[in-house]
Amino acid sequence: MQELINRLKELIADGTVVRAIGWKKGDMPYNPEPAYFEKPEDFDNFVYDGFCGANLSKMMIEAAKLEGKTAVCLKPCDTYSFNQLIREHRVNRENAYIIGVGCRGKLDIEKARKAGIKGIKSISGVDIEGDGDVTFDTVYGQKKMAYTDLMLDRCHVCKGKDHVIFDEVIGESKDTGDADRFEEVIKIEKMTPEERFAFFKSELSKCIRCNACRNVCPACSCRKCVFDGVKFDSQQKANVDSFEEKMFHIIRAFHVAGRCTDCGECSRVCPEGIPLHLFNRKFIKDIDDFYGEFQAGKDPEAQSPLTDFTFDDLEPKDAVGRGE
């Protein structure tokens, strides 16, 4: 982490960049926040550890419009989102100095809570250079958890530790992928329609329409979002009918279909723990099956599958009933 801070300070001092975007300490040890850094003393609060799951690429939409270059710290998965933003002309590459930061998996505090760890005072073993278990110092004494057991689900299906776009890379990464990302989708596909309907109904009924999943999503960068429009009464605060839950989730996922890099931010930020990735990955899986494998953000020149076609594409009637 010190190496990263030193390098960012250096880049600002020598005028390469005017400011940096990174993470600063939050009010608890497990919730660092995205932040701008300009003056040397700003860096006193800089942090980059296992809890820095936040994808900073979306902040570059704003930052790339400012005067002068901005240094931005991007994890390997975040670089896919950045590429996608370039593809959609939402960021100006020239105004970004990308520091690819190493990653050994990011952590999910909910997993500690589920394991019964409460009253956390401080946490150690989450440093980016570290190795070994995570230790929680709580008001009820010391608790330990294996780093991998605490990892976000998305890190178990990591796309790989190569930065797809960067100016320089700082820090080592460690491979964390140990699961198949379509496993859960396939499991649902195998259920009966009644089971599937009941499953989604119970998950989606938890939604409080806070819009956090949309707001955090690097692919959701429309200046005017359909969910803010009064015209379609689609901006309700709370869902008063189960139709709205379905509508919101289908449309949200549909709007990012072919553009979603599977960065996992939507599922990470949902305060209700709704597995939003199940929608995105269903679209990704279908796109792979119907139109050939596609990874959004891998190549900023590649045409998104939904703005493309071939003359002999699959007919919609053949897209359903495949499991029957």
Added chain:
Amino acid sequence: MSMNEEKKEFRPLIVAFCCNWCSYAGADLAGSSRLSYPADVKIIRVPCSGRVNPMFILRAFERGADGVIICGCHPGDCHYSTGNYYARRRMALLFSMLEYMGIENGRTRVEWCSAAEGAKFSKTMNEFCEKVKSLGENVRLGDIRCKN
């Protein structure tokens, strides 16, 4: 007594988004050739099948449709060259998602139908109505507030 019996028979409400240049004209031809299609089919004219936003389909279901069909020009014949090719991809993904969420297959359909195919239009609508009728009322994608 007879009134009650009449009420019991389920008549599906079908919304058909028809492209102005082909299927809408096809529907016209079906009419002028005196070919029948169920009166429960409500046609909404769109400039092109590519105009159909997934939200239109969901809204139709919300407001009480039991089935939604999108009709456009045959691939290669779209009057805006490529609108139906994009629509084909979008609808394939949307229908698959609806199935994934447990909505019955068969409530949605895409059919390519030209202005000369009045007979095909009438046949398609009759078939689709039968299919939706066999599935029964749309409960899973409806909105109770829109029921009267």
